[in-house]
Amino acid sequence: MVKPEHQDISINYKNHKVMAWLSPSFPIGAFAYSHGLEFEISVGNISRSNDLYYWLSDILQYGSIWNDLILFCESYKAKENTLNHLSEIAKAFAQSKERYNETIEMGKAFSKIVSSIKQSDFQPMPLPVIVGYVSKLETISLEYILPLYAHSFISNLINASTRLIPLGQTESQKLLFDLFPLIDEVSKQALKSNICDMKNKCVLADLASMKHETLKVRLFKS
Template structure:
């Protein structure tokens, strides 16, 4: 049976998104739990249902209103060669990290991806000022725009990568079995396109996230007696 003809460019764009979303991407994403480790210690999250509730809150009130809208804006800024907007949104995103741990998580992953992109000769990465902090979403936008993944596909890849890492943390910490981990992914995956849809409709005045529980969990995480994760 003949396959439906697909553009080689579209195929390569999809593969680039998979490359950026892969857990093999050497930016250390597996080392962070974004407060989930503390939430589990406090029994706020203890099973698949409470994990879905916690992750759903982060998706709806943080990624949909902060990270993903900024990723879309930065992709657009790169398409328009608007360096001022790129730097402004990058600084604004980092300024919205409510704790030292969340700031370091974002800037360290962003810096790791920036170094990788420089080694791959991505022009925007090469031009980034030495020593200037960079958010992960900014670096992802650089890669996606350079490889012409499309902003929506890139956003979905970023969300998948986040969800996979959070599920991996929950699998180790609750712990969840491998089957329950897949059930959690199966439950959460249908929500991801709606997150991108919401992010694409927000005005600049609508941007921002306020999650007191996440901020508290992150701030208390560094004082836990034992820790597997860096945030």
């Protein structure tokens, strides 16, 4: 009989990489951005978990998160020489200066860290572009990582709202769990979509990210 310590245990390092990249502890500074939520909360537009649920579900289906998922998929499928074009599209769809800085700065940090770990030289790119492309290089399934990217995006915004509204920890987790079915559904839609399906119907959320720039007291960069 083979003792447990002598058994050949196969470890899936791809799962570990995904968990590391999308973890709040991965040092890309995601905790510093509220995506405009800080303004919405400051003026009373979002004051409880139900308000936040609908705000997040809207940008997931019709706004910035949806566009990020499309860009992620396109970057995963892209050749290296088309990444600059996708990066320009990502920048063009950033609806405010702070949203622009958000995706650029986090993407730059991700590129720098992964370059150091892999001893490669990835150019700075918007976050969904670089994460999508590196996922392909690591042969991580797009179907696997895409909903987890959306999960990470939404989880970061819920964490920001936990401090701003404030929400209780249990209430915040319940909200996240309630969004799981929609995250999966929208991710499946994104997998079947292309760059022509990018859209933006969340004008108020975009305006909030613009008005956030003029808040006198701010905890977040966006």
